[in-house]
Amino acid sequence: MDFRLSDEQIEWQQYCRRFAREVIRPAAAKHDREQSTPWEVLREARRWKLHGMEYLEKVASDPGGLFGVIYAEELHWGCAGIALAISASSLAAAGIASSGTPEQIAQWVPECYGVGDEIKLGAYAVTEAGAGSDVKSLRTTARLDGDEWVLNGTKIFISNGGIADVNVVVATVDPELGHRGQATFIVPKGTPGLSAGKKEDKLGIRASHTGEVVLEDCRIPVEYLLGGMDKLNAKLERARSGQSTGRASNALATFEITRPFVGASALGIAQAAYEWTLEHLEQREEDGEPLMEQQRIQQTLADVATEIEAARLLVWRAAWMGRNGVPMTGGQGSMSKLKGGDVAMWVTTTLMDLVGPYAQSSECPLEKWFRDAKIYQIFEGTAQVQRLVISRMQRQEYAERRKAVAEAAAKATGEPVEAGA
Numbered sequence: 001m002d003f004r005l006s007d008e009q010i011e012w013q014q015y016c017r018r019f020a021r022e023v024i025r026p027a028a029a030k031h032d033r034e035q036s037t038p039w040e041v042l043r044e045a046r047r048w049k050l051h052g053m054e055y056l057e058k059v060a061s062d063p064g065g066l067f068g069v070i071y072a073e074e075l076h077w078g079c080a081g082i083a084l085a086i087s088a089s090s091l092a093a094a095g096i097a098s099s100g101t102p103e104q105i106a107q108w109v110p111e112c113y114g115v116g117d118e119i120k121l122g123a124y125a126v127t128e129a130g131a132g133s134d135v136k137s138l139r140t141t142a143r144l145d146g147d148e149w150v151l152n153g154t155k156i157f158i159s160n161g162g163i164a165d166v167n168v169v170v171a172t173v174d175p176e177l178g179h180r181g182q183a184t185f186i187v188p189k190g191t192p193g194l195s196a197g198k199k200e201d202k203l204g205i206r207a208s209h210t211g212e213v214v215l216e217d218c219r220i221p222v223e224y225l226l227g228g229m230d231k232l233n234a235k236l237e238r239a240r241s242g243q244s245t246g247r248a249s250n251a252l253a254t255f256e257i258t259r260p261f262v263g264a265s266a267l268g269i270a271q272a273a274y275e276w277t278l279e280h281l282e283q284r285e286e287d288g289e290p291l292m293e294q295q296r297i298q299q300t301l302a303d304v305a306t307e308i309e310a311a312r313l314l315v316w317r318a319a320w321m322g323r324n325g326v327p328m329t330g331g332q333g334s335m336s337k338l339k340g341g342d343v344a345m346w347v348t349t350t351l352m353d354l355v356g357p358y359a360q361s362s363e364c365p366l367e368k369w370f371r372d373a374k375i376y377q378i379f380e381g382t383a384q385v386q387r388l389v390i391s392r393m394q395r396q397e398y399a400e401r402r403k404a405v406a407e408a409a410a411k412a413t414g415e416p417v418e419a420g421a
């Protein structure tokens with residue numbers, strides 16, 4: 001085992017940090033205040049090859065799997081809202097990559113980013129009122145009418161929702177089958193029946209646009225169904241006949257792979273808050289004594305540093321497992337997201353306590369990092385839901401381990417395996 005970053009990983013980390021410091025940080029306060037989309041930063045990110053197809057190729061080129069999580073942490077160190085504005089299209093691209101045919105992936109993934117100097121956005125629209133964690137209850141419908149699909153429903157709290165060029169929409173084709181009756185569709189900007197609903201006025205990540213996507217008799221060609229008709233029909237048939245589609249476990253496995261990026265994003269906020277507080281406290285005194293000499297301060301800073309390092313190790317391990325095809329049967333991806341989000345929230349509040357009343361002021365950067373941290377316990381699976389996923393995966397893993405031990409013992413002794421072993 002070698003925990004050191006390679007020369008390429010260090011170079012990439014420094015490159016991403018430089019972009020965050022020189023381009024993101026100077027624009028952060030304005031877009032946070034105005035709650036505006038940072039188009040000029042998106043254009044710069046493209047110029048720096050940190051947005052779009054060149055970025056995707058770069059991330060895929062790291063055999064250790066860390067380029068993506070390093071990128072997420074460093075850009076979020078600059079500003080979480082702007083970093084999400086740069087990277088939210090990747091959610092749509094990931095949705096296309098996991099469900100689409102090779103032809104659909106080749107056509108639509110570039111459309112989520114734009115090519116050349118053109119900047120385009122993608123949105124991945126799943127959540128509805130009453131159906132966020134509870135995905136099987138989606139009410140948006142997709143009905144086949146001749147050679148078109150007709151979509152109806154409203155998606156809420158969608159990153160880039162209402163401003164995206166490509167909407168990747170999950171809808172139900174057969175409500176009786178729950179999540180097994182759902183399918184994913186491409187709905188391009190300008191499609192009649194597609195409109196932008198309310199834009200959310202948010203506590204944090206304010207540079208990232210969040211809004212509703214409204215679908216009213218929205219007609220799309222049949223080939224905009226991701227994966228194609230044959231695959232959908234076969235899936236529905238298996239579900240109706242009571243056979244397992246394997247889809248739930250596939251979706252779980254996909255989430256395990258994408259969650260470390262969210263954990264890394266949260267860590268960027270925690271790391272930014274920690275670095276700023278160290279510098280701030282170095283310059284402060286109490287009764288003539290430097291604050292950093294006080295043991296109570298040292299105790300807290302040690303806990304902060306340790307929590308951040310622990311979360312980062314979980315994130316890096318899960319990213320490495322994802323890249324190298326090591327199954328995350330113990331919920332290692334979910335663990336990294338859960339820990340990253342909880343650490344970001346705990347670190348920002350703890351550091352605010354150390355800094356005192358100034359931390360409440362909007363002049364103090366901790367105030368923004370505190371606001372930005374909360375969402376990492378909510379989206380991409382809430383902290384509570386992560387715990388359920390981890391708990392279920394752990395139970396299953398331990399049951400399989402017990403079975404394997406019992407089988408090995410039975411083989412050695414020639415005794416039959418006990419029921420329930």
Ligand SMILES: Cc1cc2nc3c(=O)[nH]c(=O)nc-3n(C[C@H](O)[C@H](O)[C@H](O)COP(=O)(O)OP(=O)(O)OC[C@H]3O[C@@H](n4cnc5c(N)ncnc54)[C@H](O)[C@@H]3O)c2cc1C
Nearest residue numbers: 124125126127131132133157158159210379380381382384
């Ligand atoms: C800024 C922002 C951006 C977002 N971007 C997107 C996006 O791009 N695409 C998208 O599809 N969605 C997006 N979402 C939606 C987000 O993923 C959901 O809000 C989230 O999954 C929670 O779902 P919910 O809103 O239905 O809340 P609920 O599921 O109703 O949760 C409410 C509370 O109940 C808890 N809870 C729910 N079920 C259980 C359970 N079984 N056991 C214990 N506790 C439980 C939750 O943890 C939470 O604390 C975004 C949300 C926000 C705020």
